[in-house]
Amino acid sequence: MTVTLDHTIIHASNPQATATFLTELLGLPPHRQLGHFTIVRVGATSLDLLETQEEIASRHFAFLVSEPEFDAIFARIEARNLPYWADPFHLEPGRINHWDDGRGVYFDDPDGHNLEVLTRSYGSGGLQAEHVNPLLRR
Incomplete structure (x- = not known):
């Protein structure tokens, strides 16, 4: 199984x-x-x-999506004027990331859970990626 x-x-x-x-x-x-x-x-x-x-403790949920799905989701984020960030710590507002040569964006749900939509799994681009995932640089 x-x-x-x-x-x-x-x-x-x-x-x-x-x-x-x-x-x-x-x-x-x-x-x-x-x-x-x-x-x-x-x-x-x-x-x-x-x-x-x-009181709700914020949790993180990441959703792996295709490039077309990312486009559609990101368009809905922008249409709703939701704040978004390129990083999980919300230090890069109004940006997306290109880690692992894909795209990723973070935004919050109504209770403050940290949601992520990404097109490539963490580390999938390896050290050969043009945009190496920062976790691989540690």
Whole structure:
């Protein structure tokens, strides 16, 4: 049997709003309700949104997409005037990165989770890439 990630639980102050944000921005199928979870399908994995009134600790979620998907998602980010960054620490506002000779961008969901859309997995370009992933330089 191949091991795959089936689901992960994400706390949200308004799961319906977060699910709509994710499905619309990423171009995913509509979310569904399963008991107290609001389910967003991302390929074979689901993001199971769970409502909480507690303070939400920001987590990071990265989505690997094709070049055309990146174009469409980035256009929706810009159309919504969402702040975006080239880096996970939000030090390079209004820019995308080209790590591993692909493209990547970071933005926040309504609860402050740090979302990333990238066209090449970290380190996939190796040290031969024109734009070496900074993690490989450490």
